[in-house]
Amino acid sequence: MHYKNNYHPENEPVYKGLSVNQGVNDAPMINPYGQPKRKRQQYSASEFVEGILGGDISMLSQSVTLVESSLPEHQLIAQKVIEKCLPHAGNAVRLGITGVPGAGKSTFIEALGMHLVRDGHKLAVLAIDPSSERSKGSILGDKTRMEELSVAKNAFIRPSPSAGSLGGVARKTRESIILCEAAGFDTIFVETVGVGQSETSVHSMVDFFLLIQLAGTGDELQGIKRGIMEMADGIAINKCDGTNIDKARVAKTQYQNALHLFPPHESHWSPEAITCSSVELNGIREVWNMVERYIDFVKANHYFEIKRNAQSKYWMYETINEQLKNNFYQNSEIQNMLIDSEKRVLSNELSSFVAAKNLLDKYFRKIRK
Amino acid sequence: MHYKNNYHPENEPVYKGLSVNQGVNDAPMINPYGQPKRKRQQYSASEFVEGILGGDISMLSQSVTLVESSLPEHQLIAQKVIEKCLPHAGNAVRLGITGVPGAGKSTFIEALGMHLVRDGHKLAVLAIDPSSERSKGSILGDKTRMEELSVAKNAFIRPSPSAGSLGGVARKTRESIILCEAAGFDTIFVETVGVGQSETSVHSMVDFFLLIQLAGTGDELQGIKRGIMEMADGIAINKCDGTNIDKARVAKTQYQNALHLFPPHESHWSPEAITCSSVELNGIREVWNMVERYIDFVKANHYFEIKRNAQSKYWMYETINEQLKNNFYQNSEIQNMLIDSEKRVLSNELSSFVAAKNLLDKYFRKIRK
Numbered sequence: 136m137h138y139k140n141n142y143h144p145e146n147e148p149v150y151k152g153l154s155v156n157q158g159v160n161d162a163p164m165i166n167p168y169g170q171p172k173r174k175r176q177q178y179s180a181s182e183f184v185e186g187i188l189g190g191d192i193s194m195l196s197q198s199v200t201l202v203e204s205s206l207p208e209h210q211l212i213a214q215k216v217i218e219k220c221l222p223h224a225g226n227a228v229r230l231g232i233t234g235v236p237g238a239g240k241s242t243f244i245e246a247l248g249m250h251l252v253r254d255g256h257k258l259a260v261l262a263i264d265p266s267s268e269r270s271k272g273s274i275l276g277d278k279t280r281m282e283e284l285s286v287a288k289n290a291f292i293r294p295s296p297s298a299g300s301l302g303g304v305a306r307k308t309r310e311s312i313i314l315c316e317a318a319g320f321d322t323i324f325v326e327t328v329g330v331g332q333s334e335t336s337v338h339s340m341v342d343f344f345l346l347i348q349l350a351g352t353g354d355e356l357q358g359i360k361r362g363i364m365e366m367a368d369g370i371a372i373n374k375c376d377g378t379n380i381d382k383a384r385v386a387k388t389q390y391q392n393a394l395h396l397f398p399p400h401e402s403h404w405s406p407e408a409i410t411c412s413s414v415e416l417n418g419i420r421e422v423w424n425m426v427e428r429y430i431d432f433v434k435a436n437h438y439f440e441i442k443r444n445a446q447s448k449y450w451m452y453e454t455i456n457e458q459l460k461n462n463f464y465q466n467s468e469i470q471n472m473l474i475d476s477e478k479r480v481l482s483n484e485l486s487s488f489v490a491a492k493n494l495l496d497k498y499f500r501k502i503r504k
Numbered sequence: 505m506h507y508k509n510n511y512h513p514e515n516e517p518v519y520k521g522l523s524v525n526q527g528v529n530d531a532p533m534i535n536p537y538g539q540p541k542r543k544r545q546q547y548s549a550s551e552f553v554e555g556i557l558g559g560d561i562s563m564l565s566q567s568v569t570l571v572e573s574s575l576p577e578h579q580l581i582a583q584k585v586i587e588k589c590l591p592h593a594g595n596a597v598r599l600g601i602t603g604v605p606g607a608g609k610s611t612f613i614e615a616l617g618m619h620l621v622r623d624g625h626k627l628a629v630l631a632i633d634p635s636s637e638r639s640k641g642s643i644l645g646d647k648t649r650m651e652e653l654s655v656a657k658n659a660f661i662r663p664s665p666s667a668g669s670l671g672g673v674a675r676k677t678r679e680s681i682i683l684c685e686a687a688g689f690d691t692i693f694v695e696t697v698g699v700g701q702s703e704t705s706v707h708s709m710v711d712f713f714l715l716i717q718l719a720g721t722g723d724e725l726q727g728i729k730r731g732i733m734e735m736a737d738g739i740a741i742n743k744c745d746g747t748n749i750d751k752a753r754v755a756k757t758q759y760q761n762a763l764h765l766f767p768p769h770e771s772h773w774s775p776e777a778i779t780c781s782s783v784e785l786n787g788i789r790e791v792w793n794m795v796e797r798y799i800d801f802v803k804a805n806h807y808f809e810i811k812r813n814a815q816s817k818y819w820m821y822e823t824i825n826e827q828l829k830n831n832f833y834q835n836s837e838i839q840n841m842l843i844d845s846e847k848r849v850l851s852n853e854l855s856s857f858v859a860a861k862n863l864l865d866k867y868f869r870k871i872r873k
Contacts, residue, residue: 221855447849447856454860459828480816487816491823
């Protein structure tokens with residue numbers, strides 16, 4: 136079945152079902168029509184919104200699937216749903232969680248997450264991992280690493296959108312936050328793996344950025360060397376248990392000292408380092424207390440609002456810049472010409488700048504037609 | 505005098521003179537016509553090329569001024585000059601030099617530069633400092649800090665283009681490299697101040713990336729915390745003189761150890777840390793020997809060519825992306841609409857994504873007309 140044949144051009148397009156792991160692609164111009172494996176009930180945007188606002192997890196989950204889809208008709212519904220959810224969003228605490236693989240992010244999320252849902256919170260756990268296509272969901276993909284949380288009534292766990300550019304993946308995650316908040320989740324975790332530029336993306340959509348560190352690895356530069364510590368509002372030194380306790384305490388002092396070397400945060404908040412054990416459940420409550428103290432602090436000095444506004448602006452500009460590039464690079468004539476231009480640049484026939492200029496001239500001539 | 509009145513639309517536009525510190529602006533659409541303070545001799549692109557290839561420093565200097573100008577007619581000549589110089593470029597060793605303010609970059613460049621020109625080299629020193637507009641040329645601006653080098657016969661020192669986005673400033677510097685090489689300079693330094701993203705830009709246009717570090721500041725994280733060490737092909741620990749010698753040697757060991765913590769470079773080169781004193785002229789020759797050993801090493805394993813090709817490609821794409829954005833944001837209707845869109849995004853009336861979509865729709869409708 137091709138969607139083309141069933142496409143409804145009216146104001147209220149309908150969603151005809153798409154399995155979670157399919158059709159997620161950042162190149163709508165190249166492959167605009169997917170072939171869903173099975174048919175589901177067809178819902179309109181208003182029905183999705185009604186479901187989401189009523190806290191229907193299945194409807195929320197299907198809406199997130201639409202957000203992640205690259206099919207133009209799915210995007211059309213998704214954008215309508217987001218618009219209508221927007222006035223009901225924004226009330227959650229958004230916590231970014233990062234750390235290198237092996238730092239124990241999954242067990243930490245399980246521990247902190249269970250602490251929160253037991254305390255009456257509704258928690259959504261999202262992720263950004265642009266590498267997940269290759270690593271096949273190393274992050275959140277394996278829900279069995281969060282045994283309790285994955286079946287908890289008030290928790291919604293969603294793996295990272297599985298393909299596309301970082302900008303595209305991050306945009307989808309940010310849109311999903313809006314849907315989760317409209318569905319009544321008061322706490323959002325956004326997890327990312329501690330490599331590459333994904334931290335910057337997560338940082339641009341959360342209120343508090345938590346770095347999970349590991350004591351006693353003998354590599355005291357972990358995290359620091361990628362400038363991530365500069366972004367952190369707090370550090371949780373994980374696996375502070377058993378024979379690791381002394382090392383974790385030494386690490387805490389080291390990190391606390393290191394944090395003072397960085398220029399003060401715009402928020403005027405002084406980042407803290409806290410030891411914890413996700414296994415023995417020590418220090419988990421203290422980490423959450425830190426987050427709550429931070430939120431109180433930045434709400435009092437209005438930085439909370441300033442940051443949220445800056446993030447909204449950032450995402451408007453990011454979306455524009457991403458789309459300007461997509462439009463150019465997905466133009467079939469440009470794609471053909473690029474191959475030749477690259478060759479001529481590499482053989483020193485053409486400067487990078489003249490090659491770029493020729494391509495741009497071609498592009499603007501083309502779209503003016 | 506307005507250029508508009510004197511504009512020559514024929515194939516061979518002429519350069520009518522522009523003082524070095526004027527008219528350098530990244531927004532050609534907004535302010536396309538500058539008012540030069542004085543008139544100079546008018547040269548054609550071919551005359552510039554002839555002058556440059558003959559090693560005429562005045563002609564080189566005026567060409568660089570054209571490259572840095574934002575006037576469309578200057579850019580037209582500049583691009584012609586660059587095209588014709590391109591086959592004569594590419595033969596220099598390109599050395600990127602970074603370090604935090606106070607690390608002694610100027611005295612180091614003076615010392616290494618004088619060592620090279622005395623050895624028969626022809627040296628051009630360029631800079632990238634997108635902040636120079638504000639700091640009024642903290643970098644290379646004050647040539648008096650390079651007393652000998654600034655008057656040496658075989659040295660050409662040029663401050664950073666003084667305004668515009670990092671991308672724009674960096675593009676101009678990269679184009680200037682081509683002109684300097686065509687003029688017979690066999691060694692190019694590109695200096696940058698050790699803050700922000702300018703290192704990445706410099707890294708994308710040089711063969712060897714040298715980090716100048718200072719021993720004994722008590723801040724062993726300098727450099728590391730911004731991820732710059734990961735980019736460095738070598739570290740020069742400067743001010744290894746007087747009472748500083750022991751501290752510099754300790755620092756050398758620390759940096760050498762730290763360098764091993766990073767993943768291996770694509771080049772398979774192992775970065776080295778070398779102590780030096782720009783004042784006592786110790787270790788300067790050793791730093792240059794390291795650069796030469798590196799060049800031999802990467803020429804032998806072909807990484808030299810691979811990197812230069814990757815850089816050419818990078819700059820083609822960078823130029824395209826920069827220009828796509830310029831075209832959008834310099835559109836007057838978009839500029840008006842952006843103000844309103846920002847307001848509505850900040851008041852939560854509109855999602856970042858819908859605001860972006862509306863702006864893009866408007867833009868593409870507009871340029872299609």
